Amino acid sequence: MLLKTWQATGFTIYDNTTCIGCHSCAMACPFGAPSFSKKGKMQKCDGCRIRIGNGLEPACVRTCPTHALTCTNEQEYHQMHRKRSLNHISNKLL
Numbered sequence: 281m282l283l284k285t286w287q288a289t290g291f292t293i294y295d296n297t298t299c300i301g302c303h304s305c306a307m308a309c310p311f312g313a314p315s316f317s318k319k320g321k322m323q324k325c326d327g328c329r330i331r332i333g334n335g336l337e338p339a340c341v342r343t344c345p346t347h348a349l350t351c352t353n354e355q356e357y358h359q360m361h362r363k364r365s366l367n368h369i370s371n372k373l374l
């Protein structure tokens with residue numbers, strides 16, 4: 281199993297060619313990220329790297345009916361979070 285960071289996006293991507301399906305990663309992962317294919321090999325979200333590589337949004341972001349999901353970088357995320365917090369506070373004060 282090979283895990284590596286895709287530098288352009290920060291996503292953790294994987295190559296499960298050598299996975300033997302022992303489930304040790306699933307037992308160790310506190311986020312429940314690993315799941316297993318019909319062939320028993322570990323698979324997990326790779327951020328839709330092929331879609332991202334082609335300038336598209338991840339499929340889950342694209343299809344979410346309530347727009348609850350977004351795909352952004354850490355800096356934009358913190359800016360968004362600050363803006364939401366400020367809006368929330370100003371709404372409480374007014």
Ligand code: SF4
Nearest residue numbers: 299300301302303305
């Ligand atoms: S199931 Fe997880 S821990 Fe086991 S070989 Fe595959 S990737 Fe490695």
Ligand code: SF4
Nearest residue numbers: 325327328338339340
């Ligand atoms: S659809 Fe969403 S959860 Fe599934 S691989 Fe793409 S980014 Fe990950």
